Amino acid sequence: MNRTLYQKIYQSHVVGSLNGSTDLLFVDRHLIHEVTSPQAFSGLRLAGRKVRRPDLTFATMDHNTSTQVRSYDAAGETSRKQLEALAANCAESGIELLDLYHPDQGIVHVIGPELGLTQPGMVIVCGDSHTSTHGAFGAIAFGIGTSEVEHVLATQTLPQQVARTLKVEVTGQLSPFVTPKDVILAIIGKLGTAGGNGYVAEFCGEAIRGMTMEGRMTLCNMSIEMGAKAGLIAPDDTTFAYLKGKPHAPKAEHWDAAIAYWQSLYSDADAVFDTVVNIDGSQIRPQISWGTNPEQVIAVDQPVPAPESFKDLIKADAAKRALTYMGLEAGQKLTDIKVDVVFIGSCTNSRIEDLRAAAAVVGTQKVAAGVRALVVPGSGQVKRQAEAEGLADVFKAAGFEWREPGCSMCLGMNDDRVDAGQRCASTSNRNFEGRQGRGSRTHLVSPAMAAAAAIAGKFVDISQMSVAQGAQA
Amino acid sequence: MSQIFAKGLVCPLDKNNVDTDQIIPKQFLTSVSRDGFAEALFFDWRYQADGSANPEFILNEPQYQGASILLTRTNFGCGSSREHAPWAIQQYGFNVIIAESFADIFFNNSVNNGMLLISLSASNIEFLFNRCKQGSQQWQIDLANQEILLGNNAAVGFAMDQDVKQRLLSGLDFIGASETLSPQIGQYEAARKQATPWLG
Numbered sequence: 001m002n003r004t005l006y007q008k009i010y011q012s013h014v015v016g017s018l019n020g021s022t023d024l025l026f027v028d029r030h031l032i033h034e035v036t037s038p039q040a041f042s043g044l045r046l047a048g049r050k051v052r053r054p055d056l057t058f059a060t061m062d063h064n065t066s067t068q069v070r071s072y073d074a075a076g077e078t079s080r081k082q083l084e085a086l087a088a089n090c091a092e093s094g095i096e097l098l099d100l101y102h103p104d105q106g107i108v109h110v111i112g113p114e115l116g117l118t119q120p121g122m123v124i125v126c127g128d129s130h131t132s133t134h135g136a137f138g139a140i141a142f143g144i145g146t147s148e149v150e151h152v153l154a155t156q157t158l159p160q161q162v163a164r165t166l167k168v169e170v171t172g173q174l175s176p177f178v179t180p181k182d183v184i185l186a187i188i189g190k191l192g193t194a195g196g197n198g199y200v201a202e203f204c205g206e207a208i209r210g211m212t213m214e215g216r217m218t219l220c221n222m223s224i225e226m227g228a229k230a231g232l233i234a235p236d237d238t239t240f241a242y243l244k245g246k247p248h249a250p251k252a253e254h255w256d257a258a259i260a261y262w263q264s265l266y267s268d269a270d271a272v273f274d275t276v277v278n279i280d281g282s283q284i285r286p287q288i289s290w291g292t293n294p295e296q297v298i299a300v301d302q303p304v305p306a307p308e309s310f311k312d313l314i315k316a317d318a319a320k321r322a323l324t325y326m327g328l329e330a331g332q333k334l335t336d337i338k339v340d341v342v343f344i345g346s347c348t349n350s351r352i353e354d355l356r357a358a359a360a361v362v363g364t365q366k367v368a369a370g371v372r373a374l375v376v377p378g379s380g381q382v383k384r385q386a387e388a389e390g391l392a393d394v395f396k397a398a399g400f401e402w403r404e405p406g407c408s409m410c411l412g413m414n415d416d417r418v419d420a421g422q423r424c425a426s427t428s429n430r431n432f433e434g435r436q437g438r439g440s441r442t443h444l445v446s447p448a449m450a451a452a453a454a455i456a457g458k459f460v461d462i463s464q465m466s467v468a469q470g471a472q473a
Numbered sequence: 474m475s476q477i478f479a480k481g482l483v484c485p486l487d488k489n490n491v492d493t494d495q496i497i498p499k500q501f502l503t504s505v506s507r508d509g510f511a512e513a514l515f516f517d518w519r520y521q522a523d524g525s526a527n528p529e530f531i532l533n534e535p536q537y538q539g540a541s542i543l544l545t546r547t548n549f550g551c552g553s554s555r556e557h558a559p560w561a562i563q564q565y566g567f568n569v570i571i572a573e574s575f576a577d578i579f580f581n582n583s584v585n586n587g588m589l590l591i592s593l594s595a596s597n598i599e600f601l602f603n604r605c606k607q608g609s610q611q612w613q614i615d616l617a618n619q620e621i622l623l624g625n626n627a628a629v630g631f632a633m634d635q636d637v638k639q640r641l642l643s644g645l646d647f648i649g650a651s652e653t654l655s656p657q658i659g660q661y662e663a664a665r666k667q668a669t670p671w672l673g
Binding site: 020021026055063076079131142155251261314434438 | 492494495498499503505506507517546547548551554555556559574576577578581582585636639647648651652654657665669670672673
């Protein structure tokens with residue numbers, strides 16, 4: 001009684017008490033990738049330790065891979081060494097690896113759910129901050145550092161303290177053209193980049209219930225951008241239907257028992273959250289970031305704010321710096337601003353629904369002259385499905401580059417980068433200075449808004465576009 | 474009992490929301506080593522596009538060479554989980570960061586490398602920044618008594634998580650500490666297998 005969903009899952013994973021208020025939590029799934037794991041394996045070797053549960057550990061290659069050629073060599077010498085290190089570490093420890101040549105390879109937060117590795121009630125960790133994505137299934141999922149990766153490899157546990165709980169209720173129905181990406185950007189705009197620090201956020205309300213699993217993943221994915229330790233959504237029939245038949249989902253003999261357990265995973269009616277935020281979903285309009293952190297966001301039909309419009313001096317100062325970096329002036333309309341690059345991809349927005357939404361906007365139109373546009377599917381499965389549905393043909397005919405799965409231009413670890421001074425409409429999650437390349441200017445938008453920007457050569461208010469019928473993701 | 478955890482020159486980095494992409498940009502994350510990140514710290518701020526040092530960036534100013542205590546503002550270390558961020562900071566020479574607040578993952582990563590991160594109120598942070606404006610600061614950190622000793626008997630106290638404090642004072646290997654619960658981990662695994670066999 002009176003427990004939040006987070007507290008229920010946390011308590012069921014306590015192995016023991018370490019000291020004071022620190023518990024040792026069991027980890028059900030440990031996802032690893034090439035960038036944040038090599039030093040963890042080296043650490044294990046130095047200490048003479050072994051991987052305790054290779055059967056609960058799964059690896060892929062995504063951050064540091066070429067999206068043009070499927071080859072370890074394609075992204076340079078140091079990248080090749082990193083990929084080879086992961087392959088060798090997985091082989092030595094008996095960890096299943098979806099390497100670059102595996103048909104289901106992809107972004108770790110896309111393939112985990114796709115393969116059914118992500119399930120309600122789990123504790124899931126990965127050396128990547130966007131692990132919060134998996135919270136869409138009603139799992140406690142969060143990013144960890146390399147020392148913690150080593151700790152989980154060695155013990156299948158992690159020391160934790162109970163986080164505070166934040167309830168974000170999004171009531172009402174979303175307008176057409178308003179996607180989960182717009183919802184989470186609006187939430188971050190309201191709460192700020194540090195508004196969730198120390199909290200696990202549970203999203204609920206009619207607008208959330210109406211979202212598909214893909215949409216819920218987009219939402220939880222960006223909960224880290226408001227500083228939350230994790231984002232959570234209670235599992236429901238949408239969740240169960242998504243999981244049924246997935247390769248690692250519970251098999252027939254366990255299915256009913258799993259469902260019964262999953263149905264117990266919700267916040268009790270009398271549960272008390274430390275903080276509650278209510279948002280009227282019907283009032284959210286298509287969002288676009290104008291600055292250099294994800295809270296610097298406006299509805300696309302609003303003017304760029306003036307620094308002096310912020311009462312908080314810190315925010316005013318941040319706005320001033322951001323406008324300078326972004327090459328924008330207060331009062332400008334972003335729909336008057338040209339784009340140089342369009343990136344549709346990342347663990348936030350590279351799933352099949354995202355590509356469908358983007359393709360619906362593109363239709364038979366062409367990418368504007370002078371705009372470089374990329375579509376990078378989140379996984380091999382997404383890529384094959386998009387090709388089967390004809391979406392890839394839509395993109396290619398329009399002049400988009402159709403790439404191999406990977407993190408790509410979200411963080412530009414490989415050769416997919418935005419040049420200094422270039423402006424990018426991006427479906428990714430971070431608009432930090434230099435994130436997509438030194439001097440790059442990132443505007444975070446939904447897949448439909450990104451596609452519309454590619455066609456128009458400038459930002460577009462998607463709600464004003466007649467071709468956007470059915471473009472809601 | 475006083476126990477000096479660290480002492481040294483203070484570098485005031487007057488910025489809010491310093492994210493991990495600023496602390497260490499992506500091109501340095503391709504390494505398989507835990508070392509060699511000192512040069513990468515704040516790379517895009519420290520170096521100009523042609524590779525020369527940016528004279529306007531505070532770390533490049535002569536009076537802050539050799540600094541070991543970093544003073545900054547709110548939400549330091551937000552963004553990615555890359556532990557390369559605290560590695561770069563530590564390898565550059567900072568073992569203490571004082572800020573109004575830190576991002577959660579960055580905080581944990583830093584503690585796991587034996588660094589001390591001190592959170593203070595906005596007014597105390599402002600007080601310390603003002604002190605830096607008066608001239609070069611050499612401070613000592615008394616971890617046992619949770620005080621920043623500013624010199625001439627001036628001090629600022631700080632609150633901290635007692636579990637974190639114990640870890641920093643004992644210097645205990647955190648994997649080793651958890652391994653003391655190995656029997657409980659085994660029991661948990663057995664019970665889990667029984668109750669939720671589909672989890673593997």
